[in-house]
Amino acid sequence: xxxxxxxxxxxxxxxxxxxxxxxxxxxxxxxxxxxxxxxxxxxxxxxxxxxxxxxxxxxxxxxxxxxxxxxxxxxxxxxxxxxxxxxxxxxxxxxxxxxxxxxxxxxxxxxxxxxxxxxxxxxxxxxxxxxxxxxxxxxxxxxxxxxxxxxxxxxxxxxxxxxxxxxxxxxxxxxxxxxxxxxxxxxxxxxxxxxxxxxxxxxxxxxxxxxxxxxxxxxxxxxxxxxxxxxxxxxxxxxxxxxxxxxxxxxxxxxxxxxxxxxxxxxxxxxxxxxxxxxxxxxxxxxxxxxxxxxxxxxxxxxxxxxxxxxxxxxxxxxxxxxxxxxxxxxxxxxxxxxxxxxxxxxxxxxxxxxxxxxxxxxxxxxxxxxxxx
Amino acid sequence: xxxxxxxxxxxxxxxxxxxxxxxxxxxxxxxxxxxxxxxxxxxxxxxxxxxxxxxxxxxxxxxxxxxxxxxxxxxxxxxxxxxxxxxxxxxxxxxxxxxxxxxxxxxxxxxxxxxxxxxxxxxxxxxxxxxxxxxxxxxxxxxxxxxxxxxxxxxxxxxxxxxxxxxxxxxxxxxxxxxxxxxxxxxxxxxxxxxxxxxxxxxxxxxxxxxxxxxxxxxxxxxxxxxxxxxxxxxxxxxxxxxxxxxxxxxxxxxxxxxxxxxxxxxxxxxxxxxxxxxxxxxxxxxxxxxxxxxxxxxxxxxxxxxxxxxxxxxxxxxxxxxxxxxxxxxxxxxxxxxxxxxxxxxxxxxxxxxxxxxxxxxxxxxxxxxxxx
Numbered sequence: 001x002x003x004x005x006x007x008x009x010x011x012x013x014x015x016x017x018x019x020x021x022x023x024x025x026x027x028x029x030x031x032x033x034x035x036x037x038x039x040x041x042x043x044x045x046x047x048x049x050x051x052x053x054x055x056x057x058x059x060x061x062x063x064x065x066x067x068x069x070x071x072x073x074x075x076x077x078x079x080x081x082x083x084x085x086x087x088x089x090x091x092x093x094x095x096x097x098x099x100x101x102x103x104x105x106x107x108x109x110x111x112x113x114x115x116x117x118x119x120x121x122x123x124x125x126x127x128x129x130x131x132x133x134x135x136x137x138x139x140x141x142x143x144x145x146x147x148x149x150x151x152x153x154x155x156x157x158x159x160x161x162x163x164x165x166x167x168x169x170x171x172x173x174x175x176x177x178x179x180x181x182x183x184x185x186x187x188x189x190x191x192x193x194x195x196x197x198x199x200x201x202x203x204x205x206x207x208x209x210x211x212x213x214x215x216x217x218x219x220x221x222x223x224x225x226x227x228x229x230x231x232x233x234x235x236x237x238x239x240x241x242x243x244x245x246x247x248x249x250x251x252x253x254x255x256x257x258x259x260x261x262x263x264x265x266x267x268x269x270x271x272x273x274x275x276x277x278x279x280x281x282x283x284x285x286x287x288x289x290x291x292x293x294x295x296x297x298x299x300x301x302x303x304x305x306x307x308x309x310x311x312x313x314x315x316x317x318x319x320x321x322x323x324x325x326x327x328x329x330x331x332x333x334x335x336x337x338x339x340x341x342x343x344x345x346x347x348x349x350x351x352x353x354x355x356x357x358x359x360x361x362x363x364x365x366x367x368x369x370x371x372x373x374x
Numbered sequence: 375x376x377x378x379x380x381x382x383x384x385x386x387x388x389x390x391x392x393x394x395x396x397x398x399x400x401x402x403x404x405x406x407x408x409x410x411x412x413x414x415x416x417x418x419x420x421x422x423x424x425x426x427x428x429x430x431x432x433x434x435x436x437x438x439x440x441x442x443x444x445x446x447x448x449x450x451x452x453x454x455x456x457x458x459x460x461x462x463x464x465x466x467x468x469x470x471x472x473x474x475x476x477x478x479x480x481x482x483x484x485x486x487x488x489x490x491x492x493x494x495x496x497x498x499x500x501x502x503x504x505x506x507x508x509x510x511x512x513x514x515x516x517x518x519x520x521x522x523x524x525x526x527x528x529x530x531x532x533x534x535x536x537x538x539x540x541x542x543x544x545x546x547x548x549x550x551x552x553x554x555x556x557x558x559x560x561x562x563x564x565x566x567x568x569x570x571x572x573x574x575x576x577x578x579x580x581x582x583x584x585x586x587x588x589x590x591x592x593x594x595x596x597x598x599x600x601x602x603x604x605x606x607x608x609x610x611x612x613x614x615x616x617x618x619x620x621x622x623x624x625x626x627x628x629x630x631x632x633x634x635x636x637x638x639x640x641x642x643x644x645x646x647x648x649x650x651x652x653x654x655x656x657x658x659x660x661x662x663x664x665x666x667x668x669x670x671x672x673x674x675x676x677x678x679x680x681x682x683x684x685x686x687x688x689x690x691x692x693x694x695x696x697x698x699x700x701x702x703x704x705x706x707x708x709x710x711x712x713x714x715x716x717x718x719x720x721x722x723x724x725x726x727x728x729x730x731x732x733x734x735x736x737x738x739x740x741x742x743x744x745x746x747x748x
Contacts, residue, residue, distance in 0.1 A: 039703050044708070046685070066697065074675070075694065081694055082694060298445065311420070320449065320455055320457070324413060327411045329411055329413050330415060334704070
């Protein structure tokens with residue numbers, strides 16, 4: 001079945017739809033757990049199925065360095081390699097090159113960088129990054145883009161925007177050239193840049209959509225700008241993106257950011273927030289965040305969130321989880337990760353349900369009410 | 375149902391039986407995964423049920439220091455606290471006091487020590503250790519014993535033996551005094567000491583069995599002595615222990631040590647071997663040990679052990695597991711632990727089956743044959 005996106009309902013800007021890929025369908029809006037190195041840290045693929053994940057994200061930069069796309073390809077592609085037989089999206093590695101790698105040097109050709117692990121030299125060109133993602137076997141691939149820091153000058157944002165457009169065109173041309181009989185379809189999404197400049201964001205949307213990708217990401221946000229700027233830029237971009245294509249807000253965010261992203265027409269999200277916080281012992285609940293190590297949890301034999309139906313909340317107490325974190329036991333991060341991702345995925349399921357029922361605004365109000373009670 | 379042990383078959387010294395506790399039954403010979411701090415490192419209680427564990431071990435010393443037996447008791451006992459609703463055995467903490475704690479000072483009263491975590495001072499007397507284990511809620515408790523290092527002088531071994539007998543008597547008397555209406559039965563096992571001195575081991579068996587415990591452990595082994603000494607001492611002790619009581623060989627060992635222990639009439643084992651090795655990336659297979667990080671596994675897309683039926687061997691390749699260990703991903707230790715414990719538990723299940731069929735010697739021969747092929 002070819003890649004497709006169907007839009008079912010729109011409720012005050014919030015969209016409910018369905019993405020279809022050769023590795024399965026994805027109900028949107030969707031949150032994609034981050035599986036950087038071909039593993040959502042601490043969780044097995046069976047855990048991910050249990051909590052209802054439909055798609056996960058893996059990182060091109062990290063998989064290129066370890067174990068290398070050749071190993072992943074020889075292992076049958078990322079889905080087979082990690083025993084996750086559902087859709088996978090890979091980022092382009094651009095964000096990691098600009099934030100993690102040593103000595104990155106960008107030109108129109110691409111970006112040269114040194115591995116943050118062993119200092120080895122690499123070049124990511126738009127074409128090379130498509131090749132790597134084809135080898136990894138992602139169902140959804142991202143074009144190489146140039147991310148800029150925040151704040152950044154208008155001139156620098158414009159240069160990065162122009163390069164991102166140039167790279168997007170070359171990525172698409174390369175994918176067409178590479179087109180070959182494939183056991184399953186691998187599609188390529190474009191990325192909108194432009195920092196927090198309204199006219200640059202608008203121009204980027206125009207240039208990237210002119211290239212006609214099957215989906216569009218909003219990049220360069222969640223890099224230090226204010227919440228208002230994040231939401232303004234998101235709204236500005238989604239209003240002019242083609243209605244019939246999925247929109248993916250990269251690297252966002254807190255539960256409330258997802259709610260507000262959906263309210264502005266976003267269909268896809270990814271973020272390390274639930275997983276990274278879990279590993280530090282911070283868990284999300286319907287009433288807000290809980291720091292498990294806090295003394296108050298020492299004798300709290302209730303679950304993380306009485307309103308949560310996940311296996312961790314059914315079986316383990318805050319007191320036990322606090323003990324695991326205090327003792328540095330690996331089961332702590334694992335159980336907290338399981339809960340946090342369940343919480344995020346369940347939140348999105350609730351949102352989809354509310355959009356279907358035309359009650360998204362009411363649901364959103366209730367979402368904030370619960371938190372205010374804390 | 376009161377604690378009981380039933381012996382079904384004896385096949386060339388190997389015994390097959392069944393232990394009954396208020397938290398469930400245990401087929402013997404049995405391997406007990408070690409859950410030091412109320413968690414078998416990396417695994418959930420659900421995992422332990424999946425791999426067929428009937429009983430786990432927890433450490434009195436560690437739980438006393440973190441989170442404290444008061445917290446475990448307030449949480450409903452160790453089974454409820456860790457959501458493991460099957461039998462738990464706690465050691466006495468003696469071994470940890472003598473090996474881990476700073477500045478331990480032993481007298482007939484007990485052993486004073488400083489926590490290896492924060493240097494706080496504690497006293498473990500025989501009575502106190504029974505109280506702590508009652509609070510933790512173990513189904514099977516162990517008397518405080520004095521472990522000696524290897525090698526040690528005959529005089530030192532004799533003193534430790536005498537103190538161990540003294541402490542065993544006080545432990546039993548204290549448990550009788552403490553006897554009170556309890557939601558479930560908590561029994562106390564005696565421990566045989568005597569280092570590697572034949573006459574001291576014999577004397578220890580006589581003194582400890584005279585106190586009439588419902589089960590007996592062989593302590594003070596697996597501390598540096600040779601394999602021959604380990605097996606000699608085990609055989610010497612099991613030959614004179616009462617036939618109708620379960621025998622527990624503490625802290626042993628490699629798969630072949632379990633096989634040889636069973637051949638010498640041992641019913642219960644515990645060891646950190648499968649779990650600690652797993653966290654370092656060493657896994658056990660029917661053909662011997664495998665070091666996952668070895669380069670040969672880089673492109674080995676087969677399972678850890680084709681003869682193994684565990685979920686890890688069904689779903690994940692050596693190549694993927696190597697990648698997880700090379701990248702320091704927490705899923706690596708988790709999957710390796712799951713496999714290793716499954717391997718150990720399955721090994722004991724095979725042994726029980728062979729004893730039932732009267733083919734233990736044949737099974738043992740085949741066990742060594744498979745490994746020689748490696």
